[in-house]
Amino acid sequence: MFRNLSSQLAAAATGKxxxxxxxxxNLRSDIYTVVDQARVWIxxxxxxxxxxxxxxxxxxxxQKHFPNIKLGxxxxxxxxxxxxxxxxxxxNMIMEYSMWESMSGGxxxxxxxxxxxxxxxxxxxxxxxxxxxxxxxxxxxNQNTDVSLxxxxxxxxxQIISAxxxxxxxxxxxxxxxxxQGEAVWSSKFI
Numbered sequence: 001m002f003r004n005l006s007s008q009l010a011a012a013a014t015g016k017x018x019x020x021x022x023x024x025x026n027l028r029s030d031i032y033t034v035v036d037q038a039r040v041w042i043x044x045x046x047x048x049x050x051x052x053x054x055x056x057x058x059x060x061x062x063q064k065h066f067p068n069i070k071l072g073x074x075x076x077x078x079x080x081x082x083x084x085x086x087x088x089x090x091x092n093m094i095m096e097y098s099m100w101e102s103m104s105g106g107x108x109x110x111x112x113x114x115x116x117x118x119x120x121x122x123x124x125x126x127x128x129x130x131x132x133x134x135x136x137x138x139x140x141x142n143q144n145t146d147v148s149l150x151x152x153x154x155x156x157x158x159q160i161i162s163a164x165x166x167x168x169x170x171x172x173x174x175x176x177x178x179x180x181q182g183e184a185v186w187s188s189k190f191i
Contacts, residue, residue: 023100024065031093031108034061038086039115042133043122049133050079055086062089065096079129083136087116088144095149095160102156106163113163117170134171138178141167142185161186 024030037058040046047054055071062069069089071082094112098105116137124130141164151157168182 027097030061034058034090035112039119042119044126044128049083055082058086065093079132080136083133084140084144087137087140091145098151102151102153106156106159109160109163138168147189
């Protein structure tokens with residue numbers, strides 16, 4: 001820990017900075033691709049959450065940007081776990097995009113949240129694993145999202161957090177325990 005800190009201080013003092021990280025040029029297009037694929041997948045129009053195979057194309061696109069995201073064998077076929085991993089991965093992609101393009105990242109997050117809620121509505125209307133999908137969405141947003149990837153710009157940060165805070169209340173309804181928990185989680189991450 002101290003060695004890393006001292007090397008950072010030494011690099012700052014001498015003006016030698018490590019090579020700056022650059023945004024992957026495919027990140028933006030990959031985000032909108034997986035958002036569209038995930039909306040169709042969650043709604044059950046093409047494949048179905050919990051079938052163990054139909055999330056493969058979405059997961060492989062997410063893994064181009066976050067290679068450590070995996071779905072263990074014990075979780076394959078469990079709708080809640082599949083949805084949580086996919087939702088968390090896509091949300092992380094948008095968070096990383098917001099580091100480079102803060103306002104565009106905020107708009108992408110709003111698009112993602114609106115699409116996610118609409119896809120859940122279609123799945124619930126069709127009677128497909130409604131509870132498991134709802135739990136997977138909230139777990140992916142509240143637990144699988146890496147907040148350290150989010151932009152530091154204040155306005156975009158507020159936009160992203162307010163979009164993510166609204167997911168649970170739109171799925172479960174205002175005033176429910178899940179909605180209050182989601183609001184508390186994201187309010188605490190803003191500080």
